Amino acid sequence: MSHLLAFDIPGGWGTTLGIKTLIVMGLIPVGALVLGYTFLLKMMSHMQSRVGPMDPGGFHGWFQLIGDGIKFIQKEDIIPAGADKRVFKMAPAIVVMSTFLMFVVLPAGPNAVVAGALHKGQGGIDVGIFYALAVSSLSVIGVLMAGWASSNKYALIGALRAAAQLIAYELPLVLAVVGVVVQAGTMNLQGIVFAQQQGKIFGWSGIGSPFILTQFVGFALFMVAAQAELTQPPFDMPVAESELVAGYMVEYTGFRFLFFFIGEFGTAFVYAGLAATLFLGGWSIPHVNGEIANWIGPIVLFVKIMLVAFLMFWARFSYPRLREDQLQALAWKWLIPISLINILVTGALKVAF
Amino acid sequence: MVAQNVAFWIFAAFMAAGAIRVVTTDNIVHAALWLVLVLAGGAAQFILLGQEFVAWVQVIVYIGAVIVLFLFGIMLTRAPMEAEEKLNNNLRWPGLAAALLFAGTLAWAFLDQWGSDKIKLTKPVRTKEIGDLVFRGYLVPFEVVGVLLLAALIGAVVMARKD
Numbered sequence: 188m189s190h191l192l193a194f195d196i197p198g199g200w201g202t203t204l205g206i207k208t209l210i211v212m213g214l215i216p217v218g219a220l221v222l223g224y225t226f227l228l229k230m231m232s233h234m235q236s237r238v239g240p241m242d243p244g245g246f247h248g249w250f251q252l253i254g255d256g257i258k259f260i261q262k263e264d265i266i267p268a269g270a271d272k273r274v275f276k277m278a279p280a281i282v283v284m285s286t287f288l289m290f291v292v293l294p295a296g297p298n299a300v301v302a303g304a305l306h307k308g309q310g311g312i313d314v315g316i317f318y319a320l321a322v323s324s325l326s327v328i329g330v331l332m333a334g335w336a337s338s339n340k341y342a343l344i345g346a347l348r349a350a351a352q353l354i355a356y357e358l359p360l361v362l363a364v365v366g367v368v369v370q371a372g373t374m375n376l377q378g379i380v381f382a383q384q385q386g387k388i389f390g391w392s393g394i395g396s397p398f399i400l401t402q403f404v405g406f407a408l409f410m411v412a413a414q415a416e417l418t419q420p421p422f423d424m425p426v427a428e429s430e431l432v433a434g435y436m437v438e439y440t441g442f443r444f445l446f447f448f449i450g451e452f453g454t455a456f457v458y459a460g461l462a463a464t465l466f467l468g469g470w471s472i473p474h475v476n477g478e479i480a481n482w483i484g485p486i487v488l489f490v491k492i493m494l495v496a497f498l499m500f501w502a503r504f505s506y507p508r509l510r511e512d513q514l515q516a517l518a519w520k521w522l523i524p525i526s527l528i529n530i531l532v533t534g535a536l537k538v539a540f
Numbered sequence: 541m542v543a544q545n546v547a548f549w550i551f552a553a554f555m556a557a558g559a560i561r562v563v564t565t566d567n568i569v570h571a572a573l574w575l576v577l578v579l580a581g582g583a584a585q586f587i588l589l590g591q592e593f594v595a596w597v598q599v600i601v602y603i604g605a606v607i608v609l610f611l612f613g614i615m616l617t618r619a620p621m622e623a624e625e626k627l628n629n630n631l632r633w634p635g636l637a638a639a640l641l642f643a644g645t646l647a648w649a650f651l652d653q654w655g656s657d658k659i660k661l662t663k664p665v666r667t668k669e670i671g672d673l674v675f676r677g678y679l680v681p682f683e684v685v686g687v688l689l690l691a692a693l694i695g696a697v698v699m700a701r702k703d
Contacts, residue, residue: 269621314667317596318596321599324599324605338621347615351612
């Protein structure tokens, strides 16, 4: 018997695994669509005075997303004649698989851990956040496969740009998290949540101790690096539509393109979830424990995810694209040194206090 | 323990098949992609032994960085779509002999030294224990490796610079 939120799941580990897999497989498209609808269609339309996505269906253009979905599904599935068919077909699946694997460690409540059994309130994989960042790097392989197998020079250039960018920004992403891990004393995401919920600020436990206060530099680094990992503007050199049409996904149509779309927004959802868990306390509210936390946990987490995602998309719709050399210089000359100094200062303060 | 043994042989079969395809495929990009299967199998074997941290280090370093670097290098220089004749040549038989000799020597040495030992699978090893080991027991080797890698990095930069 295992637990999920406030419910008991009957049956053995097989049943549990099946139910949890179905939940995660459902949550990724739903998360991607929620972000796509709220931010890409509605927020961007308001910010940039776009009329198109506000029109279909009458009130606030509610039909736009459904219409897009219908359009994608009825399109022909085209594979270029010169393409490497097997690799071409596998690439979108690998990108989505990396999102799926990241999602698995995100805790949504005291009992809602997808991966791993619960043990004294410490649920899930021990290496938690490190695991999430490790599997997030798998998507680069998918992107390179897509770009190469398309047998299209724009796709290949896009894939090369994507690979160079993802490798460069993976370092600050991992290093930004180290500060939080040092402070919490664990890499387990559930442990990090509890450390923030039960933490005290100079003996005052009113709001717990969200790490965004002490690790503000880490939060900023994490958000910038996550933005680059998502290849969202201002870091969208790999898919720069004015030069490369659509970069590595230029040859993909219909349902396979939809896979990349779900991969991109699903990953945005997961990164927002990781940022919310690492820096904003995740599913927890200070002083709210027990049965009630099982019920409100996912809601609290969702609100925090939307808050972080708002920041991400705000930057996405506001800034112009960086040039390739500016992009690399930002990662290697600024973000990585700053994150190393952040680790040093965090470690020194941890020893001092 | 039975489940671990069955899983070990399944992963081992996948790894062996992947490794054979790495050397027999005619396309160099396919070879790099088959190598992903081998390395992922290695990570899976670490998980079977309860070494979570080492397994994910394997994923982030080898799959997420080394293979990506291979692919990046191949695609930056030529990125052939078609199969190449040159990739498979007459050196495969000496290569096979060398590989068998190496594997035989290793297997013999390991069996001779640890052949009768049994690995005790207990709880998964916590990351904390690995951290304690690296920064207490093996601090000096760890620092030496760090300095060595830094030297290699600086050396590569010096060699790559034209001026």
